[in-house]
Amino acid sequence: MSGCRERKLSRPHTEWVPSGAGYFTSKFSISEESMKHISPTVIESFKSIAVYSGKPFTIADYGCADGGTSMPLMYACVEELRNLHGNELEIHINYEDRPENDYNSVFYYVQGLLPLSSSYLSDFPNVFVSATGTSFYEQCFPSDSVNLGFSCLAIQWLRKKPCNFTRAILHCFSEVPEERNMFAKQAEKDWEQFLLMRAKELAKGGRLALIIACTHGKETEGSVPALVIYKLLYNVWESMEKDKIISKKDMEEMTIPEYFRTREELVKPFLSDTSPVRNAGLNLVSMELKEFPLPEKAMWKITGNAKACARLMTEQTRAWSNSFFQSALSDHHSAEEKNSILDEFFYRLEEQFLLSPEDYMGVIWNAFMIIEKSRP
Numbered sequence: 001m002s003g004c005r006e007r008k009l010s011r012p013h014t015e016w017v018p019s020g021a022g023y024f025t026s027k028f029s030i031s032e033e034s035m036k037h038i039s040p041t042v043i044e045s046f047k048s049i050a051v052y053s054g055k056p057f058t059i060a061d062y063g064c065a066d067g068g069t070s071m072p073l074m075y076a077c078v079e080e081l082r083n084l085h086g087n088e089l090e091i092h093i094n095y096e097d098r099p100e101n102d103y104n105s106v107f108y109y110v111q112g113l114l115p116l117s118s119s120y121l122s123d124f125p126n127v128f129v130s131a132t133g134t135s136f137y138e139q140c141f142p143s144d145s146v147n148l149g150f151s152c153l154a155i156q157w158l159r160k161k162p163c164n165f166t167r168a169i170l171h172c173f174s175e176v177p178e179e180r181n182m183f184a185k186q187a188e189k190d191w192e193q194f195l196l197m198r199a200k201e202l203a204k205g206g207r208l209a210l211i212i213a214c215t216h217g218k219e220t221e222g223s224v225p226a227l228v229i230y231k232l233l234y235n236v237w238e239s240m241e242k243d244k245i246i247s248k249k250d251m252e253e254m255t256i257p258e259y260f261r262t263r264e265e266l267v268k269p270f271l272s273d274t275s276p277v278r279n280a281g282l283n284l285v286s287m288e289l290k291e292f293p294l295p296e297k298a299m300w301k302i303t304g305n306a307k308a309c310a311r312l313m314t315e316q317t318r319a320w321s322n323s324f325f326q327s328a329l330s331d332h333h334s335a336e337e338k339n340s341i342l343d344e345f346f347y348r349l350e351e352q353f354l355l356s357p358e359d360y361m362g363v364i365w366n367a368f369m370i371i372e373k374s375r376p
């Protein structure tokens with residue numbers, strides 16, 4: 001790197017700790033309110049989910065990240081199963097994510113080795129934990145073995161990006177209709193694939209409880225969709241190209257393989273009696289769309305501290321997006337160089353948040369779906 005670039009890249013930055021420190025959970029609070037919202041429905045579901053004598057009750061958390069964010073929900077699930085079925089029922093909690101996920105932290109949280117409220121493993125007998133690094137677009141667990149499948153804010157990640165966007169990083173900001181279409185088609189295929197794989201894994205009478213980041217179209221008056229952050233991400237990444245910190249190729253590769261589906265797209269696989277998903281035995285029990293303000297909004301209201309809000313927004317954004325930006329960087333950058341580039345990128349992002357934090361304190365829409373596999 002040139003002297004000029006080195007100087008630019010040695011600024012103070014948000015800390016990034018990839019493995020074993022519970023980084024994701026310590027920085028990412030966007031899913032907290034949504035998990036609280038679905039919790040009573042999940043607990044109520046245990047009255048309906050079939051329990052088979054002599055078999056463990058298996059819960060799977062798809063796209064679990066470091067497992068810390070879902071711990072309160074998993075704790076409540078174990079507690080309710082104990083209330084309903086006593087200590088004899090063996091409970092198996094399975095964590096699922098991509099192979100490069102921070103599984104060290106998953107086990108540290110579960111074993112109570114990282115600070116968190118409480119772990120079900122230390123508080124209840126007869127609970128077993130395992131993890132898999134198989135993509136949720138494949139079959140991750142044996143057939144008919146999962147009684148409750150859960151997933152939060154993960155299914156918007158596609159199997160692959162079907163193309164790169166022209167002057168945008170997220171599908172809804174591309175001005176090229178063919179690009180948006182290719183993403184919509186990929187998202188349709190991937191949603192069906194996700195459901196078909198779960199149909200194999202679910203035991204009869206088992207359920208899926210899904211929280212899915214989606215779009216709604218009509219935000220409450222005066223609120224901005226949180227997706228505007230993706231526009232800023234594009235502008236900041238572009239500023240890095242202008243300053244020759246990243247190459248034209250790094251710029252072009254930065255298309256985020258996420259897709260925020262509409263209500264119609266989410267219910268489509270369940271509409272026809274003869275669809276592959278219905279044929280595989282899955283039925284939609286309930287669906288709700290709900291709006292949540294980003295957590296920074298509450299902090300801003302209470303403290304009005306722009307610096308702290310900009311820092312929180314940057315850390316949250318880095319927690320979910322670091323791997324996307326890292327994978328856009330070509331391998332002519334060394335691993336160390338990639339880290340410095342990302343530090344610089346998130347430093348610049350924080351500067352932009354600081355200029356007008358309120359512009360980015362938007363709302364996210366989540367779909368809450370309960371899906372049942374046909375009963376015996």
Ligand SMILES: C[S@@+](CC[C@H](N)C(=O)[O-])C[C@H]1O[C@@H](n2cnc3c(N)ncnc32)[C@H](O)[C@@H]1O
Nearest residue numbers: 031063064065069097098135136152153154157
């Ligand atoms: C925004 S995080 C959500 C984490 C956690 N469920 C929560 O809501 O706090 C999305 C997670 O989905 C995972 N993910 C994305 N694509 C996946 C795939 N194909 N298979 C398994 N996990 C995936 C990511 O690695 C990431 O940990």
